[in-house]
Amino acid sequence: MNRHMQYLASQAAAGKLSRRDFLGKAAALGFTAVSANLLLSTAAKAAGPQKGGTIRLGLQGGSTTDSLDPALVTNTVGLMVTRLWGETLVELADDGGIEGKLAESYEASADAKTWTFKLRSGVTYSNGQSVTADDVVKTMERHSGEDTKSGALGIMRGIKDVRADGDSVVFELDSPNADLPYLLADYHLIIQPNGGNDDPAAPIGTGPYIIKSADMGVRFVAEKNPNYWGDLGNADTVEIIVINDDTARVAALQSGQVDVIDRVPPRTAKLVDRAPNITVHSTSAAGHYVFIMHCNTAPFDNNDVRLALKYGINRQEMVDKILNGYGTVGNDTPINASYPMYTELEQRQFDPDKAMHHMKKAGHDGAILLRTSDNSFPGAPDASALFQQSLSSAGIQLDVKREPNDGYWSEVWNAKPFCTSYWGGRPTQDQMFTTAYLSTADWNDTRFNNEQFDQMLVAARGELDVAKRTQMYADMSTILRDEGGLICPMFNDFVEATTDKVDGFVEGIPGQVLMNGYAASKLWVKA
């Protein structure tokens, strides 16, 4: 039977059997959809990538105000364009580990305070210059300088010194950090000639493609870099078109004007998938939609109030109705299975009686005000209404105030005591906790201040024993779940779609959207 399945998979990969027929036959043979899909993508890989052609992506999130400067990238379009022309020292591997890009190998000192990255030799930029250790040092300095505007500034803080040592680069840290390679895989940290100090927005890098035209917020065209050192880049030409409107993006895919789109609205994803020439891909990820309470502001300074609200939310209903099933339930910690050292905690269930009990214990009376807006996460006002209903069954009154999208991130998020928001997630627990749950973090949007938690975070960072570290992260997640200001009902999947003109999409790759941003160079156009 297994051999028969493999035969079917190879037929499907070669396009002789439609994906839907294949999945139907697989189900008849008793295979689950997940294992059948896995078999199919393996078979497609075995059929091998084909070179040539043009791959066209219709993406959400670009704006005419964007810049090509990798330090200033804030959205999907910027990420995808940067991935075409530039590269980081190391990158998140498909299995969640770290693989070398411009660095061939790396090693840490025993105390994890000194890290040495050996550069790959013979790599040149698209302008012909060779990559030097000095360029790497200058790049790191540009992203961590006093006057930088880089989105990577936060993660560069713990680095005391970067210096060139022959064809290696040495990082000296303030305190031990076993996760440094994960930090350096940040997509802002593109290695540029002279660190990009001459012209930060010039797309001169070592990537598989060379940018031929860039019209910010409109359209980007890139052609294969003939001197690329690695094996990325199947299509000769990549075209990225910015289509911010959901309906227009789906229509562009359906009418064959683009081959790949991101952010298929969950509400319509199943309908889109029904079209014979389109496949919707869903990847579970670290991104999550949240309700955040300030732990230092009444009434949320009382942990019983926080617990009451946590017991009063129906997580499964949110996943079903807000994400239409394209997601997983949260457990009031920002960590889920997509993190490397994950331990499953006991799942908190919707329990109106416990919610009522904790609210009574807190002695809080009257309504609680929640602020929300459309752009805090897709469907946030609807999710707030669901929260309102589930809380009312526990006798708790929630008032929902709709705020304008405009100015939400400056006026409401990280400013008002209770609001809706989202997090994109980070590659490691340390980074997620350091970004938002350390008491001194800039983005401590729950005003969480727990001395024990802070101490454990620093200790775990320098702990090289994985088992001990895993236990520490489990304990920290437990503290957050039981005492934190975060109500995390759901983790949202990345929902993306391709037409049958392209192949090679692999679901489940960790990191950013669209196969960690590499869809443009890893997919291929079918001959």
Next chain:
Amino acid sequence: MSPIVKLLAQRIALSLLLLLLISIVIFAGTIVLPGDVAQSILGQSATPEALANLRAELGVNDPPVERYIAWLFGAMQGDLGTALTSGQDIAQALSSRFWNTLFLAFWAAVVAVPLAIFLGLLAVRFKDRWPDKTISAVTLASISIPEFLIGYVLMYFIAVQLRWFPSVAMVNDNMSLFEKLNAIALPIAVLTLVVLAHMMRMTRAAILNVMQSAYIETAELKGLNAFQVIYRHAFPNAIAPIVNVVMLNLAYLVVGVVVIEVVFVYPGMGQYLVDHVSKRDVPVVQACGLIFAAVYIGLNMIADIVAILSNPRLRHPK
């Protein structure tokens, strides 16, 4: 000086004064907008240091009156300043966007205006009979449906189902005129449907109004047929109100097509303006505001001038 030249000079001077006043309103309006440009640029991923660095670099702390005068003199010389977000020269960045917008507006007008006037004349000719009623019903229905919905409907049937025209109206300099027209076929269709009714109804009403005059009766008694009466006698006398409504709609085609640009991903000025408003890029918003105001005032001025010139009492003073 002949009275008509005086009248025209007055009208033009008035337009310029209006534009100056609007420039003050635009400038003041953008100053009092809430929010912070630095926060808007950096979004959720802003640290206090990065914010402070960016604010200092953008120089948003100078006194407003000084900034207004410098901006006004710059704008008069064609220098609209540089965008805060991207550091690009605004005049340069805007010019291609502006041409794209004019390109779309021009071809939409080329289709819509003759069609509207023709349908208007047809409706008058067959007043209260089925062609008149059909034309009115269809155009009024199309103006009543929100334009984005018309856009989605056309996109679904014409681009996705029939695949006649593309759903993404992406134009660039490497395309031939034919390719460009093919790309913007759907937005032109939507815009035509949106502006048709207004112009058609006004043409119909203005001509019907004139048709009740004594000289029309005289023309009919002379033995002219209905179309000749309309074309030779009624239309010239109805031209002022028709030009007025045509100009209003042309102005709409230039300044009011933001939604259509977003739906069809057309790289015009509307999308450019919206992106910069959401990022609080004040110089760009001011420049766009000024250009939109100038277009609006200019087209209305043309309408007035045509009305003046088409009025025999003004052309031939006693």
